[in-house]
Amino acid sequence: MAYVGILGHGTVGSGVVEVLMKNADSIQKRAGERIVVKRVLDLREFPELSYSGLFTKRFEDILEDPEIKVVAEMMGGLKPAYDFVSRAMEAGKHVVTSNKELVSTYGPELTQTAQRMGVRFMFEASVGGGIPIIRPLSQCLSANRVSEIQGILNGTTNYILTRMGNEGLDYHTVLADAQKLGYAEKDPTNDVEGFDSTRKIAILASIAFQKFIDYRQIDTEGITKIQMEDIEGAKAFGMNIKLIGSARMDESGEITARVSPCLVPHSYPLSGIFDVFNGVLVKGDAVGDVMFYGRGAGKLPTASAVVADIIDIVKKSDFKAPILPVETQDIVPDTEAASFFVRSAKPVEEVTAALGECDTAEFEGWTAYITQPMTEKALLQKGEGLALSMPIRVITEE
Ligand SMILES: NC(=O)C1=CN([C@@H]2O[C@H](COP(=O)(O)OP(=O)(O)OC[C@H]3O[C@@H](n4cnc5c(N)ncnc54)[C@H](OP(=O)(O)O)[C@@H]3O)[C@@H](O)[C@H]2O)C=CC1
Ligand SMILES: N[C@@H](CC=O)C(=O)O
DSSP states (O other): EEEEEEOOOOOHHOOOOOHHHTHHHHHHHHHHSSSEEEEOOSSOOTTTTGGGGEEEEEHHHHHTTTTTTEEEEEOSSSTHHHHHHHHHTTOOOEEEOOOOOHHHHHHHHHHHHHHHHTTTOGGGGGGSSOEEEEHHHIIITSSOEEEEEEEEOOOOHHHHHHHHHHOOHHHHHHHHHHHHHTTTTTTTHHHHTTTHHHHHHHHHHHHSSBOOGGGSSSEESTTTTHHHHHHHHHHHHTEEEEEEEEEEEOTTTTTEEEEEEEEEEEETTTOOOOEEEEEEEEEEEETTTEEEEEEEHHHHHHHHHHHHHHHHHTTSSSOOOOOOSSSSSOOOOOOBEEEEEESSOOOHHHHHHHSEEEEEEOOOOOOEEEEBBBBBHHHHHHHHSSOOOOOOEOOOOO
């Protein structure tokens, strides 16, 4: 028997218990041992559950249990998750987590603690929900020099943009649905303002570029300023609006990264990703472009990734846990020119006289524009006095 301690019985934690119990036989075949949930830590009680007797409010009941060899953390946040995870590894227990805040903040230190203690620190579920991405990036693509990663990395915002676009629903209604479905973070500000995507692109970039990227350095813009007119305007140009996280390493080793809403053409690989689905596009020098796609949030998809990490640990496969490098690298500002989408109610002649040649789509009382490539700073200078809407970057196919 391999005993597991669960920290946090919310959306993901309850999904992990459900998958471990429901698929116990097939999991046993894969892991070579029966995996049994021994204790569940949560602030609440769940008397209605068949396993209500496993609940505890004392972390020490898990920490001090010598039979529990694997701890799965799904509480979220840094406090007390960082303390519990560190102490579990110091006590010789393996740790699996879905907590991207923890991984993006303390990942290198926790990786080192794991290496020092001869245990594993695994975090497949911290990016892309149920999509296998950490493992493929660390292992299967390790022969490549990765030049760029682009992704739709947040299920909540992709769900919101999809339903706003398809059903014309307002932002607040759809956000409330995303919360009911268990997609959103406890504080959805992290989703809608882009910070959740920022943490995820920082984790992916750190693995791909083997330099730790501090997510706090990444320029981040979420979806809260997106208006229905932006979505309609994008459609008129044959494009969708997506919240894209990207990180790039140039030939000289300089790294740029950003999270922002972007217009993507229908033919672009990330364009056809809707609803709670996420997609990650990795560009490697040997493999070319590789796409990863699947459900980016939700109870069972995320539990799928957590349980896979637990199985890997229990079967003691030769698989090496992903390494978050200790050496950090500052990112440099991204000054590359891009085309931008803007709206204005001013006469078209006035706008194009200031911004230069643009593609235009006229609506009643306003016009949508896609500019020629320029920096955002140049656009804002040229557009002074035109009452432009928030500029949205346009991704063009390379
Ligand atoms: N939801 C999703 O789709 C995904 C979530 N994640 C990540 O997984 C983690 C968990 O997310 P999710 O399940 O949605 O979050 P929830 O808020 O649904 O679950 C967290 C659970 O942990 C409990 N908890 C919090 N603090 C403590 C504590 N100090 N001691 C004991 N129990 C505690 C909470 O109790 P209470 O409710 O009483 O506070 C709650 O039951 C987060 O890091 C999230 O970012 C990753 C991928 C997808
Ligand atoms: N809130 C997150 C959950 C998964 O990481 C999201 O919506 O993607």
